[in-house]
Amino acid sequence: xxxxxxxxxxxxxxxxxxxxxxxxxxxxxxxxxxxxxxxxxxxxxxxxxxxxxxxxxxxxxxxxxxxxxxxxxxxxxxxxxxxxxxxxxxxxxxxxxxxxxxxxxxxxxxxxxxxxxxxxxxxxxxxxxxxxxxxxxxxxxxxxxxxxxxxxxxxxxxxxxxxxxxx
Amino acid sequence: xxxxxxxxxxxxxxxxxxxxxxxxxxxxxxxxxxxxxxxxxxxxxxxxxxxxxxxxxxxxxxxxxxxxxxxxxxxxxxxxxxxxxxxxxxxxxxxxxxxxxxxxxxxxxxxxxxxxxxxxxxxxxxxxxxxxxxxxxxxxxxxxxxxxxxxxxxxxxxxxxxxxxxx
Numbered sequence: 001x002x003x004x005x006x007x008x009x010x011x012x013x014x015x016x017x018x019x020x021x022x023x024x025x026x027x028x029x030x031x032x033x034x035x036x037x038x039x040x041x042x043x044x045x046x047x048x049x050x051x052x053x054x055x056x057x058x059x060x061x062x063x064x065x066x067x068x069x070x071x072x073x074x075x076x077x078x079x080x081x082x083x084x085x086x087x088x089x090x091x092x093x094x095x096x097x098x099x100x101x102x103x104x105x106x107x108x109x110x111x112x113x114x115x116x117x118x119x120x121x122x123x124x125x126x127x128x129x130x131x132x133x134x135x136x137x138x139x140x141x142x143x144x145x146x147x148x149x150x151x152x153x154x155x156x157x158x159x160x161x162x163x164x165x166x167x
Numbered sequence: 168x169x170x171x172x173x174x175x176x177x178x179x180x181x182x183x184x185x186x187x188x189x190x191x192x193x194x195x196x197x198x199x200x201x202x203x204x205x206x207x208x209x210x211x212x213x214x215x216x217x218x219x220x221x222x223x224x225x226x227x228x229x230x231x232x233x234x235x236x237x238x239x240x241x242x243x244x245x246x247x248x249x250x251x252x253x254x255x256x257x258x259x260x261x262x263x264x265x266x267x268x269x270x271x272x273x274x275x276x277x278x279x280x281x282x283x284x285x286x287x288x289x290x291x292x293x294x295x296x297x298x299x300x301x302x303x304x305x306x307x308x309x310x311x312x313x314x315x316x317x318x319x320x321x322x323x324x325x326x327x328x329x330x331x332x333x334x
Contacts, residue, residue: 035202054223
């Protein structure tokens with residue numbers, strides 16, 4: 001069975017509680033994690049009150065067509081970059097009508113993409129009080145890189161929301 | 168760690184192989200499974216050659232705005248119906264530029280939605296040779312219902328593609 005690990009469920013529940021406290025909703029835009037982050041967020045009962053939905057922009061061109069990431073930004077910075085991660089996060093909240101957007105992009109492997117090594121992950125969060133991006137290099141296979149990136153993304157959302165007053 | 172069960176990985180690999188044989192690509196539109204189906208499809212290495220991406224239309228209105236499900240269809244049939252599942256599958260392949268679209272909608276619980284009982288799942292597939300929808304009533308908690316629906320969706324895709332000649 002595909003089941004989210006219990007500490008990730010706790011992390012997701014903490015994010016949902018922070019969102020509910022502020023009266024905010026959330027949306028996702030995922031490349032590296034391909035749907036795992038959205039799935040983690042809807043795991044707790046009651047998620048539907050704060051989770052709007054998300055975009056899985058696995059193919060690079062879908063980052064532009066689904067999430068409104070500018071083509072020239074993709075060309076200049078590459079799909080695995082802080083700028084694109086931030087644009088994906090912002091695009092998800094606009095397209096999904098959410099207050100908060102969170103995005104993941106990176107290289108799961110088994111092969112590097114150009115000069116970007118396997119395990120590279122960028123996560124980004126846009127919320128009514130600002131925006132933030134974070135980079136990591138995760139060890140392990142494709143599943144391990146993705147699982148670590150889901151935890152990293154949930155952690156960044158909690159950190160951003162926890163330090164931000166409601167608008 | 169969030170890791171897809173090995174038999175689901177095998178199922179996803181079989182779907183990717185069928186797609187590669189036909190030179191087709193795939194996209195998802197998920198409500199009930201909220202990203203788990205897309206995540207299962209991108210789990211095998213090499214997925215990027217056939218998986219385009221997907222939509223997580225968790226909120227009902229996103230089924231219309233992201234996946235082009237007609238509002239009057241949603242009003243007439245409800246979000247958990249064969250007609251809406253088929254429209255979601257078709258919407259995902261159009262929006263994501265894929266040959267095949269697969270969709271999930273249902274009730275994960277803990278509470279029923281109107282007259283629709285917990286565990287109800289509709290999955291639908293649209294491909295160049297036709298379209299098909301399938302209903303099930305899965306036992307268990309939210310995670311069990313979702314995991315069973317991912318397996319059901321991968322099974323339906325394999326069945327539809329296996330019986331369809333390349334265009």
